[in-house]
Amino acid sequence: MRKFMLGLLPVACLFGADAPYEGQWNIFVQNEPRGRAWWLEVKGGKGRFVGAPGGGMYDIPHLSTKDGDLVFSFEGPQRRAPDEEYRAHIANGRLRGTLKAGKEYFDWTGLRAPEITEHDDGSWKPGEAVPLFNGFDLTGWKPMIPNKPLGWAVKDGALTNVAGANNLITTRRFWNYDLHAEFKVGEHSNSGIGLRGRYEVQILEDFGKPPDSHGNGALYSRIVPSVNASKPAGEWQTLDIRLVGRDVTVVLNGKKIIDKGLIEGLTAVANNPDEGAPGPFILQGDHGPVEFRKIVVTPLKK
Structure with a gap:
């Protein structure tokens, strides 16, 4: 028994050292060139992260504490440079961090993800529908990434982009709602719709492929x-999306494909890490050609 306890000691110490960092953090990154937010989860001595190259949610292969700081890095395509190091400490309840990787250097600040108690429980009623695209111009939309060409125009009543365009973001912000969108993608193209500026519902040309x-x-x-x-x-x-709190339902072409799924945190499209506040819609334009001909949001209220 004594040998067993000694064997557990390093793991227990690791968990104890990580304890102040346990939980989920929404991260604002200073001078991030694409205006993106990050997301970090520390749990049981392990971690997950959104914000590394590749755009997915990745397990953190190297996570530890050094001199009281949380330190982590990645391997493979997610590693920015051989000397990559994310380092952070807690100050006044916030996670104050840096990223050093080759010539890259970022300061970043993390806030604990808020508890959102609202649920899609049948008590929400539709308000007045709000068209987000008028079929004529880009009224109500602005570029998300500063100093990058827009790359969007209205052609034959459809909002269209060129490959590598900017992302579009609404000037208005919304909280709980139903969203209806009609879209078209070409071969090998993809796009996405960002909800509250934080959670992307993917648009992809993947007819006949397994769910992913x-x-x-x-x-x-x-x-x-x-x-x-x-x-x-x-x-x-067609996409019909219902978002209430962290509950999301997605109906694609009349078929329900996500039923009140729980959104645990940000996705890579996020530019607004404040999960407790209303946020804009994002149309992803930087991957491939896509067209939208109808985008209508109906806010939900009690």
């Missing part, structure tokens, strides 16, 4: 659709 956490209608990298309900490339498709 990065597939059409998925909550990107987090919730896998129950079925693939995609149409072939070049056909108009």
